[in-house]
Amino acid sequence: MRTSSADLPSPSTATAPPVTVPGEAGGAEIRGLVVVFGTPDGEMAAVNGVDLDLPLGTITGLVGESGSGKSTLALAMMNAVPKPGRIAAGSIRLPSVKDMTQLRGKALRLARGSALGYVFQASQNSLNPLKRIGAQLLDLGRAHGMEDKGVLLARARELCERMGLDPVRTLSAYQHELSGGMRQRVGIVFALILNPRVLVLDEPTTALDMISQRTVLDIVRDVHRDRHLATLIITHDIAIVADLADYLAVMYGGRVVEKGPTRHVLQSAAHPYTRGLIAAIPRISGDIEKARPLVGRPPDLLSIPRQGCVFRERCPLTIGRCSLEEPALVPVVKEPGGIFGESGDGAPGGHAAACHVTAPAGGDRSRS
């Protein structure tokens, strides 16, 4: 995908159907999710009112700078937000789980792993250094009531092969005997061993060199297709998911500020933050000379603006209204006959952005 950011058109908003919810979907459905952390100043929201659909058969890229709330959102999907955090509002539907946020105890332990496979941020390590990989996989299976060792091992071998790992060597190895790229692939084996339909990968390639990055992403795409999964890839680097994701969701200050089909978002980003992310990356913006780093720093929990638009302090387009009123996420509609030759809606989870300037909700919404 090569788009000159200088040429990014300004999408206009007009009357549009509400952002569509993928119908037959299955997959995951996040509604009104709020996750707070206790701080000396009281509880602050790291995820603030997020709605997101992950339909089966689609890859969604969740992008945003460090601190925007991506990992917190992913942990909430497993109902595993660490203290002093908690899910304060919202619901998370997964295949065969009505609302992950309501589960406790054994029901929650069983749902983790079988409803949703989670691959931890590459820099972290979820493996036990003192136990062979194969033994840890058997532990995981047993914890989920899978007593048949044979079935589990056969599945583990098959998954290793799928990941381009030698099954015998890998399953009898300790984690320190594996390279970063191999460890990341083993992480995917763990995430998929219980056959979940939803796969969440948190910064899966951040700690890897370019070649290992490519390999891991190719494997993710293949396995996603074979198993018809709903896949969420979290990354701070929009270029990682530009070719891979069907949909993008852009997070800033705990909010999804723009989402939509990848092609729409990259070719006609509506939110100034998304435009900034795209302009900062030469591979997407198409011109190293013209790549411009985003100015300013992302907010942390204590400095997220509590009123108005979360991005306004770094925004080149800010107007008075931005400090008073929070912009709603509303559909972005292209000019008829514009670059897509279509109205811009229609795709599941159509293109939407939250910006008073580029996607004003204004009078159009009063009609709906």
Ligand SMILES: Nc1ncnc2c1ncn2[C@@H]1O[C@H](COP(=O)(O)OP(=O)(O)O)[C@@H](O)[C@H]1O
């Ligand atoms: N365990 C925690 N305790 C307190 N604050 C946290 C904790 N985990 C994350 N946060 C805060 O929540 C915000 C979002 O963090 P995170 O979800 O890790 O962002 P990202 O994954 O996008 O980098 C940050 O301001 C971070 O400091």
Ligand SMILES: [Mg+2]
């Ligand atoms: Mg993170």
